[in-house]
């Protein structure tokens with residue numbers, strides 16, 4: 001284990017030949033041991049950010065820098081990606097069925113992943129699978145390893161996918177909406193597991209559209225809007241003093257956990273721009289109540305200690 005910063009993205013841009021500029025300034029930092037929530041509305045570029053870190057983004061021109069443990073991932077060739085993906089960084093998705101072949105038992109599939117990256121006998125790999133499933137809180141790991149994916153509940157399948165992602169001891173786990181498809185009780189269990197993983201196994205990038213998930217489970221947060229990171233901070237700081245008008249609106253829209261629900265939640269008028277309609281100045285300008293003439297130039301992402309924000313109100 002070297003430096004403290006595991007991953008930093010600097011002004012990442014993704015220019016798709018047909019769809020346009022899909023990411024237009026993604027900057028964030030993930031220190032080792034952190035759980036970084038990447039939060040934003042549907043279409044804001046969360047999944048593309050996660051996929052780019054694994055070199056799995058759709059074709060297009062990727063610019064900016066992605067520094068992982070001192071190396072710039074944007075310079076990786078296919079051979080380097082092969083040694084990186086699944087080994088140093090792994091990803092889990094909303095639907096665990098995408099990770100498993102339906103026709104093979106869970107255990108052997110995880111075993112194969114292990115033997116792809118680690119020199120290990122079949123027997124040792126099998127023991128590792130059982131141990132991993134146990135660590136993921138699976139009640140009877142031996143029996144579970146013998147099951148086919150469709151025989152498991154959504155929650156157990158999600159645990160199996162996390163086990164597979166962690167099977168080669170990655171330093172980074174990217175979880176893309178891992179609880180969205182689960183019912184509320186199981187969601188809470190998987191979030192607890194991710195917090196344990198963050199504290200024990202790997203740094204976590206937790207992609208979600210749900211600020212409630214961020215406030216419960218993350219140590220830090222990056223807010224994405226229309227392909228741009230507009231604010232990052234430690235979670236408590238962001239919740240207590242959100243700086244960006246968009247983050248402020250997003251937080252007002254979280255329903256309170258207790259007490260009577262308000263008749264109607266404050267919503268932000270209008271819709272986010274698309275890659276084709278994104279303004280060249282501040283991306284939030286068309287919906288911002290505080291907009292002024294200075295906002296026609298894209299505001300720089302400014303540091304105020306460990307809190308960073310891109311808005312002219314904070315020079």
Ligand SMILES: Nc1ncnc2c1ncn2[C@@H]1O[C@H](COP(=O)(O)OP(=O)(O)O)[C@@H](O)[C@H]1O
Nearest residue numbers: 016019022041042043044045046047048049058
């Ligand atoms: N393979 C692709 N080809 C073209 N456009 C894409 C592709 N994947 C995503 N996009 C577009 O990029 C934007 C961001 O997508 P995505 O990262 O999936 O958003 P999120 O995960 O935040 O919902 C959206 O406008 C989406 O339509």
Ligand code: SF4
Nearest residue numbers: 282285288295311312
């Ligand atoms: S830069 Fe201007 S338009 Fe953008 S969020 Fe700040 S005040 Fe609003």
Ligand SMILES: [Mg+2]
Nearest residue numbers: 046047048176
């Ligand atoms: Mg997504």
